[in-house]
Amino acid sequence: MLDIINLASIPVFLLIFVRVAAFFVTLPLFSYRTIPTPFKIGFSFFLAFIMYYTVDASNIPLDEMYLMLLIKEAIVGLMVGLIAYIILAAIQIAGGFIDFQMGFAIANVIDPQTGAQSPLTGQYFYIIALLFLLSVNGHHLLIDGIFYSYNLIPIDAFIPFQDGSIIEFVIDTFNQMFLIAFQMSIPIVGCLFLVDVALGIIARTVPQLNVFVVGLPLKILVSFIVILLFLSLYVVLVRTLFESMFDSIHGLMQLFGGA
Template sequence: MNSWLALLFWPFLRILGVFLADPFFSSAAINSTVRVAFALLLTILIAPVLPTMPDVPVFSAPGVLIGINQLLVGWMIGMSMRLVFTAVELAGNLSGLQMGLGFASFYDPQSAANVPVVAQFLSAATTLLFLSMNGHLIVLRALVDSFSQFPPTAQPLAAGALKMLVDHGSVIFSTGLQLAMPIIAALLITNLAIGVMTRAAPQLNVFAIGFPITLAIGAVSLYMVVPYLPQFVSAMISEYTRFINALMLQLAPPR
């Protein structure tokens, strides 16, 4: 009885950990009951191909430790993909701030906060590209492969894995800034030009002409950047797969 319960319980916790952090599966649009039911269904489907589970009672101290480990491993797999979406949202925040649309924000149920409209637009476009590129299936594939790369164990997780995930968080700033850099550069040149104009003709009202020009140049720059978004998302998904493989190797405790 314990072996049958362990075959489903510990994989279910790892899958549930992914669904708690992944930007698509943890969406507020998906009901919690549906999320748990889908995690249970997925557990039943993949159970026959999973490696042998530890012969440890589920309701015991080592069993609780294994359960906590599985939640953490799943959370790290989902959080790694969330970094991709966060990088795009950062690019939208930076671009909207430079365009003068920092005040134009709407409530985002995903982050439970007011998010600038440019960030919401890029986030929605990234979600559509993510689904069109089967990114959700790639996450599930990485999740299933993780059981063979790092089977459930009662041993503590390697500390270097958490540091690796934290270091990987720098992708938020580096890739987000790279994506927003063309818009920031165009608006910087625009602001310098407006400054020269108002210096040469002090009677010009910088507030009356500056905002429309900045908004127009920012919109044009955003229009020119959006076609490169699919290439960016595809590269980030490929990097995600490589990172998860490296993370699973790092998670394995030293023998």
Template sequence: MNYVLEHFNLFLLVSLRTIAFIAASPLMSMNVWPRLAKISLAFGLAYIAAPSIDTSVPDILTNPGQFVVDGVMEAIIGLMLGFIATLVFSAISIAGQAVDIQIGFSMAQLVAPGSTTQMGIMGNVYNLLFTLYFLGMGGLDGLMLAVLQSFTIVHIGAFQLPSDWPGFLLKLMGLVMSMGVELAAPLLAALFLSDVTFAFLSRAVPQMNVFVVGLPVKLFAGLAMFAIVMPGTVYLFNQIFSFVFRELQVVLQAIGG
């Protein structure tokens, strides 16, 4: 507490970055976390990071204008890092929603755990599986270490937006989309072949009600393929897991100069 009082300006600026990161980051921003727990975690990270920072910061009383500017920059850095991590996480949602549309689960919308968004059954399954994988591999520890490491790469008040940031963002969104499609590709292929098969059957046997017969068959084919490709799904989970922290490092190097 004595250190916080003696270096209050520094501690407050560091806290702004950690609070913004937790507010925008995946998992830690989930609604199931109590607000007090989120605030305590943010201040705890700031308390750990502040003693290792030797950058001089403006005083809130003598130079309030510069202090406000630095505070806004710190909040932007935290929000940016959290947004990048959340954007990569959205590859899982893309895969689940694509499968839900093809398998017929898109009408059975459920509230995703930890948020207020509606998501299909397979989307929830993919999200839960990846969340368990992320937690099991120490993903939360990795996110907290990333925000702590950000203070050594991007010093307080040294934020600079790269000139090619629109291209970088578009490239990242393209990679996220491709990972989501790659994750859902086996199930989409199986469901597409089921549709093609029933298209031929409807021509060969006009008396068969394709709509009534096709829905349970597509459901069985999709779930069977989901079980068969589970080892490959876990491998792709690992690729997305590594991609999250790799992109965080790229962003930190870009905005830190």
């Protein structure tokens, strides 16, 4: 009880709370607008309270370096959560590729979770991916990543920004995101490209047929059929996407810790 009210432990607890709260600002699932802000703050507080007794750190004095430690903790939380969000954004980008070929690019919808506009197909795939993440307890793994981040990033250490490895890692993650988005969209985009080739041949051989009237409904029908056949492969790609997300989180934490 005396340790709980010890004023010397407040700086360490505040550093832990800043990192956990910054995680939940950008982390998928936990950062969405549908989750009330008081719940996020309360969950961050109690999780930081539990983690305080597991973090191996001595009392940190309130000096001029303490503000730098607070900024470092906020950067760590925001960047690690942002890396996970960037990887999951590949689903939205893949949906944008598909909608552009289908003719649905102009019909964006508002994502109630983020408040941003997203493509129809991308939103459909994204909901399936989130449900799959919840079904395999992926949100527990995200919380485990927060909990065990102190094994790689000590609370009293600073981020090694000098060598530029963190910036290169973020750029590689962006490249990986676009590669995954291309892999997820290529079956449907490839089929629609063949439909465009077939419509072009028909337009040359049968000039009386208005391909602009027939083409759009035909491409939508072919897209729905291919998506129905593609869903089983899509689940496999989503599993690979989650593995890449957890590997990226672990790799970024290692770089933050100077490994």
